[in-house]
Amino acid sequence: MSSVAVIAQTAGKGAAKSAARRRRAANDSHGAGSAVRRPGWVTYAVLGLVLVLSVFPLYYTLLLGSSDQVSISQSAIPQWLPDLSILERFSEVMASTQINFWLALANSTIIAVTVSLAVVLFSTLAGFSFAKLNFKGRGPLLVFVIATMAVPTQLGVIPMYILMSDLGWVGKIEAVIVPSLVSAFGVFWMTQYLEEALPYELVEAARVDGASMFRTFWSIALPAARPAAAMLGLFTFVQQWTNFFWPAIVLGSQNPTLPIAVQNLRAGYHDDFSLIMGGVFLVTLPLLVIFAFVGRQLVAGIMQGAVKG
């Protein structure tokens, strides 16, 4: 009986939503595609310059990694083209017990994958609840979530360290994983997306067919949330992969992630910039490879995030 009440309450809203969606779609198709003139060469020249500046630091890393210590100490740009000798630096960095490259790679992978999956799951669950279910206190709780996005939680590292030390987690990757399992931004993002993408009618239909709340979430909301969930997972992955401050504090150099391995490089090789830069490039490479495949999605994600918040 109670589910009927929920449906009766939300049926109007659902219809209103879909009507609003239709109208917005009509507006979009009407407004776009008026400017067709191609810009002149100046645009491409400036953008080309931006591109060069974006890529040069990485290219320079490749150059230093390809040359030897002596020539680096004699000239700012020892050579103009990278060569295969960088592979020797790679193998030396991989073999070094000070850097712990393979452990770092494994740790970074485990942390980034676990956290991304957890953030996506918990955010979608909470987003489904906030966007499509009725419960007391929903408004204030959602406002709370949004407000916490602006809170600099990084400044709580000292009690966090005390907490981890009490749990005996200092030096273990649990200490990095557990605090990152949820994200206020993720909840907000999924709420926004599901409000638009999941029609009330679909939720109602599932309920009428006798599906439990969780079944409705799993079979209706989760599939509908897939595009936004993929974006959220991607950004969480990049963020975790490049995260340094907290892991460096709680893990230390013995059980590193890849960013900590960068610090180990600096400490381990002092001023041998050929090895250091070779190592930095090696550490950066996995994410560059991933970027080659999902860069398009990252661009789309940033641009959607801007409109939606």
Add this chain to the structure above:
Amino acid sequence: MATLTSTEPVPGLGAHRQRPPRRLGFSQKLSRWDVKVSPYLYISPFFILFGITGLFPLVYTAVVSVHEWNLLGGQGEFVGLQNFDDVLAQAVFWKSLVNTFSIFLLSSLPQLVVAITIAALLDQNIRNATFWRMGVLIPYVVAPIAVSLIFGRLFADQYGVINAMLELIGLEPVRWHSDRLASHFAISTMVNFRWTGYNALIFLAAMQAVPRDLYEAATIDGAGRARQFFSVTIPQIRATIIFVVITASIGGLQIFDEVRLYDQTGLGGADRQWMTTVLYMYDVAWGGQRDFGRAAAVAWMLFLLIVLIGLINFLVARRIASSGPRAPRVKRSVTKRLLQEAKAAGAGRPGPRAPTSGHGPKHSSTTTDRRNS
């Protein structure tokens, strides 16, 4: 629309109430319970975990800051505001605050201008749009700590590429590490490197949401492209600019990674000329002093500072947002009279304030005005 959004039960359904109450079976009870509890169950992972790992540490920082507390010895006795006194008496703390602000200002303003410019370039009908958009985003996937190391080398005092280029065009080399302002410039360049393209894409999205008929109207009115940019585009993306400035200031005041590997020791240089406040906090807690109490005091003060700046940002933003871009100046008495008329017409219904700019961002409006049951 009004008929669709009505949440009142259909009158016909009221007939059910006259019937004697039917006894509920177990599965129906379960279903009712499911409907009531599930929403809370689904949001609970976020609130529980955030409470433990986000909110609690932040609040507990205040507790640590009024105790003697060491990395090795643990909690000591209550010392009141002694830790705050100690920190405020240290010249390095003040120096780190100045450094942080200097680096923040050097990175935020130029970044804003360049990002908007790039966005404007990308907002044209360019060939291979996806290629260029991906191109400006490449720096985003380089870890800040790697950026720190790479730029430390680019800006090396000797045999650095930047200095080599300066010498090539006949300028004196700059001491990028030992000179205070120069080091701030180098560090803000790292921030700009990583975030300019990212923010450009945010601005690009905002620019693409500007209704094209505004540009058509401006063209008819005889506005050139520059005039259109400053009188149509910039006012229209104002909300996004405010959003970017606020997020940049929250992040920028906590800068740590970029300075950490700028030189060998990573403690802000010989004279602490580029030590930031978070780096200082790190050094107090895990570096030389190993003093958690004082570090917590630093964290707490920085937190209050960030909140304060966030509030100032917010107030300034609201001021800018509530005064239209080219709104004609109206005397206060006229406004008052108009308001009274409007109130009389609206029969005292408060209602949301009408937006002064036609096209704000879509966010925030959808979340607040929904009614529960």
